[in-house]
Amino acid sequence: MIxxxxxxxxxxxxxxxxxxxxxxxxxxxxxxxxxxxPGHGETLSLKKIACTEWLDCAEAALIELLEECDHVYVVGFSMGGLIAAYLTARYPVKKLVMLSAAAKYLNPAQVKEDVKDMMKDLREKKLHENELFLRYREKLLVTPPSAARQFQKVVGLARPSLKKINIPVFIAQGTADGIVPVKSAPYIYRRLSSAERHLYYSQDAKHLICHTGNTEELFKKVFTFLSG
Structure with a gap:
């Protein structure tokens, strides 16, 4: 079983x-x-949550799969991509997929474009229809500074793990990502020790790469990589 x-x-x-x-x-x-x-989900509760709790949660899920399955693949999005890399360097994972992986953070140029779109929607009284605004409004309001520091700790823990990874890796990055700059993807690519590594740019995809851009093409490429 996989x-x-x-x-x-x-x-x-x-x-x-x-x-x-x-x-x-x-x-x-x-x-x-x-x-x-821990602390995540549709309702955030991130106060007093340590990054080790996120790592432990993902690790427990990975161990359970490793015990039940013959081969295990890991797919990580944004910070989850870094957690995935951290765990892949330590466990017998067969293949790794990193989506919008946050090895670097914030793309000022794209943020500026996204804010311009939001202001346009505000003037036209359509801000309530702007999905990016709706998804991130609450996060900006309820994310405590301590949680942001824990995120930075994950980045610090995960970056050294990249050079320890030598299994096949597929990296996908949206070209219109306002959270993770496009340069994060080649940064990761260069630091891997994998003989097989793929770098794919999803045109016009924003940070939520599984919801924006050409998702059909992305999903097919991920499936082909994992099943090959």
């Missing part, structure tokens, strides 16, 4: 990766696991 672990991002939930998880579930008989990291 198992596939999905790890969502900082201040996120399984929603972020669910379309891809559903796609793979439809195409295969794999065992899919999409845990909710």
């Amino acid at each position: 198992g596939c672990l999905f790890i969502h991002g900082f201040t996120g939930s399984p929603y972020e990766v669910q379309p891809l998880a559903d796609y793979l579930q439809e195409q295969t008989d794999w065992k899919i696991a999409v845990p909710v990291l």
